[in-house]
Amino acid sequence: MVLLHGGGADARAWTPVLERFDGRWRVHAVNLPGHGGEPGFDYDAGVITATARRVADRLLDLGLVYPHVVGHSMGGAVALELAGLTPVAGVTALCPIGFWTRPRAWTTAAVLRNAARLSAFVGPATRSRLLADPVMRRLALAAFSAKPSLIRPQVAVAAASALASSDIVTMTKFTRRYRFRGQVPCPVQFAWAAKDRLVPPADAVRARRLLPRALHAFVPGSGHLVMDDDPDLTASIVGNHALRLLCADAVDP
Template sequence: MSSTELPSVPPTSVLPKSVPVRVAEGERLRSVGLPGVTLTVRSRPPAREGLQPALFVHGLGGSSQNWSALMAMLDGDVASEAVDLPGFGDSPPPDDGNYSITGHARAVIRYLEASGRGPVHLFGNSLGGAVTTRVAAVRPDLVRTLTLVSPALPELRVQRTAVPTGLLGVPGVAALFSRFTREWTAEQRVRGVLALCYGDPGRVSEEAFRYAVEELERRLRLPYFWDAMTRSARGILNAYTLGGQHGLWRQAERVLAPTLLIYGGRDQLVGFRMAQRAARAFRDCRLLTLPEAGHVAMMEYPETVATAVRELLADAADTADAADTTNSTGAAGAAGTAATRS
């Protein structure tokens, strides 16, 4: 695994073309070379030694920056890193062009294996929620806990507001949409995304809006922008139709890690009604519903989400300590019995 640190830019500065992305105070970016893929990783220095590692995975069209607010609030609880999935943020496309859920999950697994940070507290939003569900199901050794914010798990009755996003995965639609919207400004596009993803777009500060516009302008210049979007959207659609052991709901049932599910009442992309189905699917889970939140609760209500995450971590630690105590007691008892018999 090769790693190269990328230059950071203060949040209030203007982005020159030579600098890929900005980072919040206390963050750093580095580029990590792995077999078949190169990932950009956003991290925060641990507040103290001994903190358990956490890894955050963003949704369709997002980036690791979507987790910055929550990562900052968890500084004293975990050692945080967030990845840009292949083709998103500042990560280049994968060598094999595979943007399926399995392809993205494979990239996350390769990073965890190469970095040696696992098992981690794993977080996923939307597309990232589907990806991390698959990771937790197929590689339980890499996951301590799982936190899913509006995970993109299959729905039989998709909301009408989510249909346009799903259609991006249909061949030819993205090119048609690109031609139809070529006169749209970056500001118009960002306002549309915020209206779709936030329960209350008014919660976005003017500074954050300006940054989002700058970032979208940068990413629209990338030759693979629409390809990454459309192929990843197609990957979600394909995962929705996949049955058997590889189906996402079946894999959710296989997740062993303690799981926190977070759903927003104003989510226009993932149906709020799916919260109860998800709560039944994951065997060891707790559910947090936020009636005023949209699709990105960790960005709208980071304080509330951080509180729920801390409770998950504390309970998971207590359970692990109890298991260690039971194992130690059992081992001591077995040793005593063996000594008596001898």
């Protein structure tokens, strides 16, 4: 199983889900280009597909063949595009971008860009001090989480630091224009957060139209950060799709 984080995050975003897997799956959580210390590239309108190509190369380097690819937000879009570039067993896309309306895409890009700039501007010491305060933490995470009071200070600081050090400010100039228009030649499981303010669950309507055979699940009471807001249900959705893929592989002649 390969885990792809969202734009502005890093591989640590998967920690709550990994804790609930409890070693049941062989998992590789990778950092996308321009995130988590990984070098970026010259971003343009094809940024999602170009990122998917680089992930495909990374999978080859790791010796991973026919993996179940799980992606969140931008990582969900990358996972879907990746499936069109290299054989994968299946895709689980959590709150993926690319099925949105133009106004929503531009609003989400602005939220990410402003949050990244502010986080970088205040610096590490101020970030830690501000996010230690419950009220400030709730305000800072309101656009991303429906349950910000449940997110621990150290988790919020790590997320803010990842955002500040990422290439998301540049990438959003292009990701906001991205629309998924391809085909996915493998089983797909979508999951949408009921209280997502960045990628609304209404995007499932267009996803169903484009990929009519895909499965859909909804995470009630959760904001965009489903791994933090409801790690139990998120891990269950991912794990159940992984089990279906294993069963399908076992009966495939």
